[in-house]
Amino acid sequence: MYDVIVVGARCAGSPLAMLLARQGHRVLVVDRASFPSDAVSTHYIHQAGLLRLQDWGLLDEVIAAKTPALRKMHYSYRGIDLNGFAEPVSGIDAVYCPRRTVLDEILVNAARRAGAEVIEGFTVSDLVFSEGRVTGIRGREGDGTEQEFRASVVVGADGFHSTVAKKVSAELYNVRPAAGFIYYSYYSGLDWGLHHKTGFNEQWFGTWPTNDDVSMLAVICTRRQLKEFRQDVETRFQAVFDDVSPEMGAQLRDQGRREEDFKPMRSPDNYYRRSYGPGWALVGDAGYHKDPYTGWGITDAFLHGELLADRLHQGLTGERPMDEALADYNKARDEESAGVYDFTTTLGELTELPPFFEATMSAMSTTQEWTDKMLGLIGGVVEDHEIYSPDALERLYNDADVPEDKRIYDPTA
Ligand SMILES: Cc1cc2nc3c(=O)[nH]c(=O)nc-3n(C[C@H](O)[C@H](O)[C@H](O)COP(=O)(O)OP(=O)(O)OC[C@H]3O[C@@H](n4cnc5c(N)ncnc54)[C@H](O)[C@@H]3O)c2cc1C
Numbered sequence: 001m002y003d004v005i006v007v008g009a010r011c012a013g014s015p016l017a018m019l020l021a022r023q024g025h026r027v028l029v030v031d032r033a034s035f036p037s038d039a040v041s042t043h044y045i046h047q048a049g050l051l052r053l054q055d056w057g058l059l060d061e062v063i064a065a066k067t068p069a070l071r072k073m074h075y076s077y078r079g080i081d082l083n084g085f086a087e088p089v090s091g092i093d094a095v096y097c098p099r100r101t102v103l104d105e106i107l108v109n110a111a112r113r114a115g116a117e118v119i120e121g122f123t124v125s126d127l128v129f130s131e132g133r134v135t136g137i138r139g140r141e142g143d144g145t146e147q148e149f150r151a152s153v154v155v156g157a158d159g160f161h162s163t164v165a166k167k168v169s170a171e172l173y174n175v176r177p178a179a180g181f182i183y184y185s186y187y188s189g190l191d192w193g194l195h196h197k198t199g200f201n202e203q204w205f206g207t208w209p210t211n212d213d214v215s216m217l218a219v220i221c222t223r224r225q226l227k228e229f230r231q232d233v234e235t236r237f238q239a240v241f242d243d244v245s246p247e248m249g250a251q252l253r254d255q256g257r258r259e260e261d262f263k264p265m266r267s268p269d270n271y272y273r274r275s276y277g278p279g280w281a282l283v284g285d286a287g288y289h290k291d292p293y294t295g296w297g298i299t300d301a302f303l304h305g306e307l308l309a310d311r312l313h314q315g316l317t318g319e320r321p322m323d324e325a326l327a328d329y330n331k332a333r334d335e336e337s338a339g340v341y342d343f344t345t346t347l348g349e350l351t352e353l354p355p356f357f358e359a360t361m362s363a364m365s366t367t368q369e370w371t372d373k374m375l376g377l378i379g380g381v382v383e384d385h386e387i388y389s390p391d392a393l394e395r396l397y398n399d400a401d402v403p404e405d406k407r408i409y410d411p412t413a
Contacts, residue, residue, distance in 0.1 A: 002028045002151040003316050005137055007124045007164050010039060011301035012284025013157030014107035019309035021114035025316055028149055029111055034120035036105040040265050042184055042218050043097045044208055048380025049299030050092050058110055065102045068209040069094035073375055076197040080361045084368055086376030097208035127167045134279035155281045160268055162286035170273045170282060176345045178267040181226050182292055183237055184218035185262045189255040199244035202350040214259055220293055222350055233262050267291050270345050276326035283308050288337060291348035296340050304333050339384060359408040363400035370396055
């Protein structure tokens with residue numbers, strides 16, 4: 001009998017298992033994958049996520065894997081440019097984009113080192129119920145015979161097609177339709193650094209140096225462009241760079257060499273799922289998913305893995321009733337993620353910015369101090385009120401010499 005069984009051992013599941021095991025709880029984590037292995041995902045980690053890795057003692061492992069340190073960000077949204085870097089917090093003066101083959105293995109090994117039992121290649125097919133509570137999992141390792149494991153709580157960290165969510169019929173809420181699709185691959189021959197650029201024709205590209213001396217290049221377009229894109233991916237991929245930044249488009253054509261096949265993903269709709277119930281909880285994409293445009297999925301998986309570990313610990317030690325602790329986890333997760341969810345689903349449309357965002361981002365782009373503050377907000381290390389409180393907005397508009405009639409204070413405008 002385990003205290004907690006975690007289904008899924010990547011960004012959400014392994015940190016959760018590690019944190020619980022470090023507190024002395026008996027934890028089993030299973031994944032149908034074995035590690036190292038890839039996941040369909042680009043790999044950008046915001047400063048807020050890196051802070052978690054640093055606190056857990058794992059950031060040095062990411063750096064030791066020769067993951068390039070990125071100390072300048074080039075953001076651009078329909079002609080508004082933000083070039084700089086957020087003020088370092090707790091010594092984090094760079095961001096990183098480790099391949100998932102690197103990151104996920106570090107995470108699963110950390111869970112194992114902490115004392116969690118890990119079974120790779122194990123597929124969960126069903127949950128065990130007893131008197132209305134989830135009390136375990138059922139599944140098999142490879143082609144082996146079916147096995148059952150029991151626990152006080154089963155956590156689904158099994159991604160957006162979550163089997164755990166399906167088996168407990170976790171309802172969806174705050175669903176917003178997906179705006180786009182993404183294609184990405186890895187290129188040599190380009191020395192670009194970190195770019196995140198949205199053009200005027202509902203097209204975006206991102207570039208990030210990653211492990212093995214290659215850069216990951218990704219494009220996102222809105223769904224209405226999907227049919228045409230699929231017909232000739234190589235040409236359409238290049239055309240997005242040409243359209244958004246002709247200069248970088250020329251460099252890609254002349255110097256870039258694609259090293260791997262393209263990976264496509266049509267984004268599922270953005271959603272929250274009810275993430276707790278009797279004997280079960282959900283974390284990571286299983287419970288909450290949004291467009292990859294802002295690259296917040298990994299960081300959120302870390303933050304919410306830690307939040308859930310804390311509430312599970314309270315329940316397991318009897319500090320408060322488990323059901324109350326899990327309800328509180330769900331509430332806190334929703335409150336903490338609301339800003340990122342709104343920002344992601346709004347900007348992920350790749351269309352005109354709402355007037356408030358247009359006014360404030362344009363103003364911020366005029367000074368380095370405000371640019372870096374905005375990059376800190378995007379990275380999760382500057383709080384909303386540092387930019388959007390009435391006093392801060394007044395200072396921003398004054399610093400940028402914005403005429404009175406162009407100043408917008410209402411975030412819903
Ligand atoms: C194209 C794309 C680009 C992205 N880019 C970024 C980015 O740059 N930065 C960022 O922060 N986020 C990004 N994201 C989001 C990020 O990938 C996810 O938010 C993150 O991987 C969620 O982690 P997770 O652990 O919840 O789920 P996952 O990483 O999906 O892991 C789920 C695990 O559960 C296992 N599993 C599933 N079902 C079962 C089962 N029945 N039995 C056993 N095991 C099971 C799977 O094998 C898998 O290992 C991107 C996503 C996509 C799709």
